[in-house]
Amino acid sequence: MKFFIDTANIEEIRKANELKILDGITTNPTLIAKTGKPFMEVVKEILNEVPDKPVSLEVASTDYEGMLREAEQLAKLGDNVVIKIPITIDGLKAVKYLEYNGVKTNVTLIFSPMQALLAMKAGASYISPFVGRLDDISHTGMELISQIKTIRDNYGYNSQIIIASVRNPLHVLEGALVGADIATIPYKVISQLIKHPLTDIGLERFLKDWENVPEKPF
Numbered sequence: 001m002k003f004f005i006d007t008a009n010i011e012e013i014r015k016a017n018e019l020k021i022l023d024g025i026t027t028n029p030t031l032i033a034k035t036g037k038p039f040m041e042v043v044k045e046i047l048n049e050v051p052d053k054p055v056s057l058e059v060a061s062t063d064y065e066g067m068l069r070e071a072e073q074l075a076k077l078g079d080n081v082v083i084k085i086p087i088t089i090d091g092l093k094a095v096k097y098l099e100y101n102g103v104k105t106n107v108t109l110i111f112s113p114m115q116a117l118l119a120m121k122a123g124a125s126y127i128s129p130f131v132g133r134l135d136d137i138s139h140t141g142m143e144l145i146s147q148i149k150t151i152r153d154n155y156g157y158n159s160q161i162i163i164a165s166v167r168n169p170l171h172v173l174e175g176a177l178v179g180a181d182i183a184t185i186p187y188k189v190i191s192q193l194i195k196h197p198l199t200d201i202g203l204e205r206f207l208k209d210w211e212n213v214p215e216k217p218f
């Protein structure tokens with residue numbers, strides 16, 4: 001399972017990158033706005049930190065021509081740039097065009113299996129179903145991941161399924177059990193995945209008992 005980090009915060013990206021388990025980055029306009037920095041400054045910092053991992057950057061236009069114009073500008077920033085496009089009619093057309101011309105896309109704001117099917121048919125490299133936002137309105141987000149995976153495998157589409165809108169470690173666990181390709185995870189949840197109270201207690205006990213070991217070589 002690949003781990004992406006869902007943030008535009010460069011410190012979080014650096015910390016996650018130091019763990020050596022990071023496979024990519026996803027951003028969105030909300031995450032970029034949270035940094036309070038100019039768009040290009042944020043993007044360049046990120047691409048500088050991870051020049052060899054996919055970085056999803058979202059278009060701000062909603063019309064086909066505008067999406068392509070922005071995609072062209074963003075794609076020039078690095079070979080690892082993935083253009084994030086919302087699932088709309090214009091979005092699907094843009095995905096088809098960009099993928100045909102060798103630019104990778106990540107179709108975002110997916111909330112139904114049929115939206116995912118269309119994105120896969122358009123040839124998206126990545127698709128991002130939002131599990132947390134579905135859970136928020138009392139739909140089981142993980143069911144969507146499971147249905148999309150079945151459809152993807154039934155027809156052999158090449159799109160990688162990213163579990164997006166991850167809110168807690170259970171989303172990652174359940175996604176891994178379902179067999180999603182990628183989870184894009186906020187830094188806080190990555191930290192939660194590492195922690196376990198029994199690990200802390202066990203480590204404390206080992207350190208204490210280590211004091212009683214005679215003739216320690218180190």
Ligand code: E4P
Binds near residue numbers: 164
């Ligand atoms: C996905 O690519 C989005 O950036 C993100 O996961 C949205 O998460 P949210 O629902 O917590 O805003």
